[in-house]
Amino acid sequence: MQADLGIDEDEEKEPVALAKVSARSLSVYYGDKQALFDVDLDIHANQVTSLIGPSGCGKSTFLRCVNRMNDVIEGCRVEGSIRMDGHEIHAPEVDVVSLRRRVGMVFQNPNPFPKSIFENVAYGPRIHGLSRTRSDLEELVVSSLERAGLFDEVKDRLGEPGTSLSGGQQQRLCIARAIAVGPEVILMDEPCSALDPIATARIEELIDELRATYAIVVVTHSMQQAARISQRTGFFHLGVLVEEGETSKIFTNPEDARTQDYITGRFG
Amino acid sequence: MSSTCDDPGLPGPGGASAASLTVQPFSPRRILERAVRGLLWLCAALAIAVTAGIVLSLLFEALRFFGKVPLTDFLFGLEWSPQTALRADQVGSSGAFGAVPVFTGTLLITGIAMAVAVPLGLLSAIYLAEYAHARVRQLVKPILEILAGVPTVVYGFFAALLIAPALRDAGSPFGIDISSESALAAGLVMGVMIIPFVSSLSDDVIHAVPNALREGSLGLGATKGETVRQVVLPAALPGIVGAVLLALSRAIGETMIVVMAAGLAAKLTANPFEAVTTVTVQIVTLLVGDQEFDSAKTLAAFALGLVLFLVTLSLNVVALHVVRRYREQYE
Amino acid sequence: MSSPGPAAARLSEDARTRRRHAADRRFRLYGLSAVVLALLALVALLGSIAFNGLSAFRHHQLELEVTLDRETLGLPDGPVDVSDLRGANYMGVIRERLRALHPEVSSRKEKRALYGLVSSVAGFELQQLVLADPALLGRSVRVALPLSDESGRYLKGDISRETEESRRKLNDRQLDWIDAWRDQGFVQSAWNTRFLTGGDSREPEVAGLGGALLGSLWTLLVTLALSFPLGVAAAVHLEEFAPRSRVTDFLEVNINNLAAVPSIVYGLLGLAVFLNFMGLPRSAPVVGGLVLALMTLPTIIIAARAALRAVPPSIREAALAVGASPLQVVVHHVLPLALPGILTGTIIGMARALGETAPLLMIGMVAFIADPPSGPLSPATALPVQIYLWAESPERAFQELTFGAILVLVAFLLVMNAVAIILRNRSEKSW
Incomplete structure (x- = not known):
């Protein structure tokens, strides 16, 4: 489990702060099949890190390791280390429920609960006991919806079911839901793949705004999206992190031939 | 391919004339086809005939009953003693046909059965669908369904022979007087029988709740139990309600358990330790044995049957509707 | 946002999450207990049948x-x-x-x-x-x-x-x-060979199940002979030929509801129509068979439709393409492929009919009959009704016979269901 730790500052070309999350020698197996090979990757606060690569390359698998969502899947085994603020998340004293409160997740397809808009956002604070009073809770819901850029659209119908919203609104509701529990990292698994271009643009703007507060990881299929929204990019291929670095560098001057091929559209 | 065409047993290409494309309207084959399809249609229509037969036969006999006993007396009367109707020479020979105590008895036993089956069935379904290993679920689900496959006469025998005396003995040290035909014994056993009606269908609907909802909740840091209670169950609720309604309809119509383990005397009580009677018990007692077919006593059974049919039918219609709406939502 | 503090403390359980985890474990335990309780009830039921019946x-x-x-x-x-x-x-x-x-x-x-x-x-x-x-x-x-x-x-x-x-x-x-x-x-x-072959008797030591078994056999034969062809024909019509229309929808809803009508209502129908209106003999297996056939029909129709639906459309298209008439397509190609599924449903329906008691009480198959029935028209009783009769008898020795008869009935049901499951597994493998 505990692989080589610590962050080698020399390897980092850019002088950035201590990584929020750092994965080292991370390998994931589904039964006999290895899905991720020895991945080293840092995620920094106040930055958007995008993960790109062809389907089935392991980028979503990596994402699900960060909040240990892979625990849910039967037969899934994770080796290596992921540290958050320097603390190993696989350590026995780490509670997965507390971890997931710190690491929020937004899924590929908007998945609002079959509850009202208000209750969707209030769900997380409620289970974690974040608000003492009803008015605290209402305040938290409103501010979360505001930060997700949804409040103005739904303020008059907070009691309506979350599923009555449009796809893009649903996805922003899911982002508001994730924000409401006060995470430090937000993981987004192809958050725009089910949305139309206008809704996608709204989410992309939102992601850029949220960067001021959170460390954000976005898995995306679209290289244009990665270029637009992220500061750093990692390219996965066949379960291997081929290349990782500043987005501008990855897209203009990749070091690896496979990255070059992918971004120029030769495969994927 | 070419070798097949050369085969002398098969017509070669172009061998058939254009005339063979049309078929005589009265060719034997056409007539046969039409006749068979008509027959098939008749068989399908038989289902409607059966329903009509049930409705008409119940309605016809029930109307004859209501010719002798006013509908309001039947539906709102508080005294049920049809046996007196046999003694034609006596005062009050018309018997008392107030079915309210029979209905309350049915409700009491059904209520006890549901109080057993709903928690046990629902919790089992939750455990099997959400917590158990897939292989355990595949194994245990059909095993639980055996409970619904055991003939009800067997349950009735157990209720009367083992459960009722055991309850009576268990009650006496506490000074509780439990009748040996108590509603409790019949209800408990019936509850066990209908566990699979609740658990199997609930398991199906819980299983059909999209995984995205579970992941959304777990991703927010909810525990498995919180996810199940606050996200999965509300999402599956319509389907679960459907399952419970079907189980309820089954419990109301159940006959042998109550015939063997419940009482005959209609008593207006909500005490589960007392003996009560049910609609189905009364139908059986009124109709089994020698009977004159014109007496109010015999016809009363059909009036009860009509009520039973209407109640279970409405429950089924609502339940099937709810379940279908639910399926459409997620499929 | 989150309060600052050592990362380790923020990632590990606090008192509240400990309580939540405890609640989660309790919830899981309730579920497990419910499953175990239901299984125990089954084991107790089957165990005591075997223990007392042998x-x-x-x-x-x-x-x-x-x-x-x-x-x-x-x-x-x-x-x-x-x-x-x-x-x-x-x-x-x-x-x-x-x-x-x-x-x-x-x-x-x-x-x-x-x-x-x-x-x-x-x-x-x-x-x-x-x-x-x-x-x-x-x-x-x-x-x-x-x-x-x-x-x-x-x-x-x-x-x-x-x-x-x-x-x-x-x-x-x-x-x-x-x-x-x-x-x-x-x-x-x-x-005790007489127990399986002999007729009923007022004396428990010589009472046997033979008459009841024969009665059940005649009853089920009538049931099968009616409900199987009728059910399959209705299913073929609905699944292969009927246009989607209001009539078809109504039929479908109707059949689903019939499947959930309490069995005793079918008994009332049998009493009113077959005995009083048509004047068929009381206590006869033919009437019992008729009533149970009506009861089983929806089960068979529903199962047969599911089996027909499971036949891939490519088979129908292939048969139509070589010039088969729609009826020939169904008879030659679709029905043989759907047959295992239809048989599975039929066996399950027959098993239900075999265990059914209440409707038979209504049509008088509950009389004491010592001689085994000679045919579908002679008075008879059926296996579950025999269990009911013995269970209600005051002599203690009948209790053992009741358990024995239950054992026989449950054994029949287990065999029928096992055959149905094997058939289903086989038919699932074919495509």
Whole structure:
């Protein structure tokens, strides 16, 4: 489990702060099949890190390791280390429920609960006991919806079911839901793949705004999206992190031939 | 391919004339086809005939009953003693046909059965669908369904022979007087029988709740139990309600358990330790044995049957509707 | 946002999450307990059936050498006809043999106690022997005689000597006699073949399931002969030919609702239509079969439609493309492929019909009938109804028979369901 730790500052070309999350020698197996090979990757606060690569390359698998969502899947085994603020998340004293409160997740397809808009956002604070009073809770819901850029659209119908919203609104509701529990990292698994271009643009703007507060990881299929929204990019291929670095560098001057091929559209 | 065409047993290409494309309207084959399809249609229509037969036969006999006993007396009367109707020479020979105590008895036993089956069935379904290993679920689900496959006469025998005396003995040290035909014994056993009606269908609907909802909740840091209670169950609720309604309809119509383990005397009580009677018990007692077919006593059974049919039918219609709406939502 | 602090503390449980995890574990435990409780109920049910029912298949007989003395039988010397042989006093022969075994018994009361240990219908065994071979008259034969129900219960250990004498039907003296017979080797333990083949009787020691089994067989044959063709035909119409219309939708809703109508309502229908309106005979398997066929029909239609739907459309298209008529497509191609699924549904429907009691009570298949039915029109009872009748009988010995009959019924149901499951698994493998 505990692989080589610590962050080698020399390897980092850019002088950035201590990584929020750092994965080292991370390998994931589904039964006999290895899905991720020895991945080293840092995620920094106040930055958007995008993960790109062809389907089935392991980028979503990596994402699900960060909040240990892979625990849910039967037969899934994770080796290596992921540290958050320097603390190993696989350590026995780490509670997965507390971890997931710190690491929020937004899924590929908007998945609002079959509850009202208000209750969707209030769900997380409620289970974690974040608000003492009803008015605290209402305040938290409103501010979360505001930060997700949804409040103005739904303020008059907070009691309506979350599923009555449009796809893009649903996805922003899911982002508001994730924000409401006060995470430090937000993981987004192809958050725009089910949305139309206008809704996608709204989410992309939102992601850029949220960067001021959170460390954000976005898995995306679209290289244009990665270029637009992220500061750093990692390219996965066949379960291997081929290349990782500043987005501008990855897209203009990749070091690896496979990255070059992918971004120029030769495969994927 | 070419070798097949050369085969002398098969017509070669172009061998058939254009005339063979049309078929005589009265060719034997056409007539046969039409006749068979008509027959098939008749068989399908038989289902409607059966329903009509049930409705008409119940309605016809029930109307004859209501010719002798006013509908309001039947539906709102508080005294049920049809046996007196046999003694034609006596005062009050018309018997008392107030079915309210029979209905309350049915409700009491059904209520006890549901109080057993709903928690046990629902919790089992939750455990099997959400917590158990897939292989355990595949194994245990059909095993639980055996409970619904055991003939009800067997349950009735157990209720009367083992459960009722055991309850009576268990009650006496506490000074509780439990009748040996108590509603409790019949209800408990019936509850066990209908566990699979609740658990199997609930398991199906819980299983059909999209995984995205579970992941959304777990991703927010909810525990498995919180996810199940606050996200999965509300999402599956319509389907679960459907399952419970079907189980309820089954419990109301159940006959042998109550015939063997419940009482005959209609008593207006909500005490589960007392003996009560049910609609189905009364139908059986009124109709089994020698009977004159014109007496109010015999016809009363059909009036009860009509009520039973209407109640279970409405429950089924609502339940099937709810379940279908639910399926459409997620499929 | 989050409060600052060492990362480790923020990632590990606090008091609140500990409580939440405890609640989660409790919830899981409730679920597990519910499953375990339901399984325990099943195990207790099936276990006690097996435990109590098996002993019904063995019984004890009194094997004695008796002399078929004409005088004791009350027969004249010289030729005798069949009616004489039928009416002869066979019990007298048996009683004489018993007196010979216990010469010390003298008072009327004691004699009656002694005779009571043997079944009151034991003479019937001798009668059968003599009717089969009148030459036995005057000779000695070894016969196995049925013991009375209470003697049988004592030999099987259901009655204990420890029980206070006044609280059991056999007194100490009678138990001594039985012990003596056992010690002298007169008591034989044997398979109770009569239990499976014989007709019903008021005497538990000779009551058998044969009549009920035959009644169930005739009933189910009628049920199968009606519901299978009708159900498959209706399913073929609905699935292959019927246009989607309001009528079809109504039919579909109708069939689904019929499947959930309480079985006793079908009994009422049978009573009103088949007995009172059409005047069919009461207690006859043909009426039982009719009623159960109507009850089973929706099950078979629903199963057959599912099986037909599971046949890939490519098969139909392939058959149509070679010029088969729609009917030929169904008969030659679709039905054979759907058959395992249809049979599975049919067997499950038949199993339900076999276990059904309530509608049969309505149409009078609940009468005491000693002779096995000779056909679908003769009065009969059915296996579950026999269980009901025995369960309601006051004699304690019927309890064992009830368990035994339940065991037979459950065994039939298990076999039918096992066949259905095997068929289903096979048919699932084909595509």
